[in-house]
Amino acid sequence: MLRITDLHASASGKEILKGITLTVNAGEVHAIMGPNGSGKSTLAQVIAGHPGYEVTSGSITYEGKDLLDMDAEERAQQGVFLAFQYPVEIPGVTNAYFLRAAYNEIRKSRGEEELDPIEFLDVMEEKLKLVEMDASMMQRSVNAGFSGGEKKRNEILQMAVLAPKLAVLDETDSGLDIDALRIVAEGVNKLKRPDSATIVVTHYQRLLNHIIPDRVHVLAAGRIVRSGGKELAHELEAKGYDWLTEPVGA
């Protein structure tokens, strides 16, 4: 589904990703772990098409197509979703309006009929239950005045509505208490489909107790320094990152 080959990316002239190679197949969950500043979030943003990063070399193919050739909105329409580490507040636009606009743009791009507000309400009802959100949240402005947990749940709500093929969760666990973490993780698990894949970007192992990864990759200084199965996450929890990131022989 996703094939990243020798990806180099920089922001404001500074190289952050220094040759990432990664393949994610449909049905898989991959965890990207690593210390702060290793480039984890940059990788997530580059996949989603953030204009602040320049890909200097390498490639990303998504379902056989050149992902780097697409604008952020086109990627979303093709089924790529990024759950933001810091969801943006948009005062003045209700959650309901925002979600329906996004939902309809994606339907439109697929040549499907747009839904009116009443029809959309039915879609929402079930999705709200998934993230244990009250319907009143739909009438509030997007993320405005939401608590940290509410913002992250709202991200998963969007994911539920947009039903992506490739979901990238950027530090979705940060700032969550244990209940919110459980709700978010259960939401993600329920949204998994055989034809979809998930990339979980996280600093800590705790989210991976709830969302079990098939593969774990450790990123350090813009490179993947180790890949393994889910046991690698436990090893990192016990030993920290230093044993992987220190230069060999030091």
Place this chain on the structure above:
Amino acid sequence: MTTHFTDQFRAFSSNGGGEGPAWLPALRKAAFDRFHAIGFPTTRDEDWHFTSVTPIAERTFKAAKPSATVLTLSEIKPYLVDESWHRLVFVNGRFEPTLSNFAGLPAEVHVSTLSEALKAESEWVQKHLGALAAFDRAAFTALNTAFVQDGVVIRVPKGVQVEEPLHLLHLTDALAAGTAVHPRLLVVAEALSQLTLVESYTGIGTPSYFVNAVAEVTLGSGARVDHYKVQRESPEAFHVGTVQVSQGRDAAYHSFSFAAGAQLSRTNVYTKLVGAGGEARLNGLYILDGTQHADHQTFVEHLAESCASRELYKGILDGASHGVFNGKVYVDPIAQKTDGKQTNKALLLSDKARVDTKPQLEIFADDVKCTHGATIGKLDDQALFYLKSRGIGSDNARALLTYAFAAQVLETIEIDPLRLLLERAIFARFTSLELE
């Protein structure tokens, strides 16, 4: 530059201006003499630094001629906002009784045209006309006073609450091309009374004309007045509007000023908090494009203790338009425990659009809380990316964020029909989407 007004004033004085109570011609003459002496303001005047009124000063405006209206009720319906509101309709500066409807007002509430009030209660009008709107240093107020003829007088007696909004609709169409109108509004809301007032200025078509409005609003103790002004003049029009307010003890004055019309407009909202515990809330939104110029000036004078003032003005500027915001706050030595906050934000949608903003705080009391903040900028890149990452295309994402910028100040409108009208109009202006 004021010569043609001299001729016009002479003609006016010997014609309609000669009517009315004996004190009126003297007031008009004093005002005109003052206007003649000070002339139109120039950009050397501190209060007019960023706004040149040369286009108004150099033009010869005729006096509005009384002509039979050609507008019918069905033609003015689109401008009514809500048909159930009490309304006084003026077309091309002239009161139109057949289009107006305010019979449903509580019997105690006195509403009439200024010309009627001058006949029926001349002494009362004499006491209030010009009491707040001094013209010694204000050329446009002097000009309005010199040509004062028609307008609206509203008196809400003590303790009377007017539930439905009262709409003063000023329509100008092609018949008024080339004319100047000087509407006058006098509002006295006595102690513990309550009134919601909507003043709208709407151009039909694209005639060029000049509206020079002056309003005086007096609030007694504990009174509340919500005063909405919607300026949607013709794109070729000139509009200068001044509102002068005086607030008694615990009185609340809420003003919302919307401006999207006119090639050149200036909106002044000046309030004096003369009684303790008063609250002034002054909000505004202006939306400009092309070569439009809109200047907003507010002046809040804290002259008593424990008063609060809140100001939020926002502008959205496209094309080569020019916006000006000048917010003055004065805190008298006696006005301890003043709580003042002023915010103004402008969104520039084009590289040629320009905003000049000047907050001025003069604080002479020591136990006060006063803040001001101004931001001028473009749409937030991170917010744009957020919307795009959800599949919303670039144009729609920009449109949605532009609307959101406006919606934050529209939220302060407390009468639903007006808020919805402006929300829908702005949404339609910036997006191709539909707002439910």
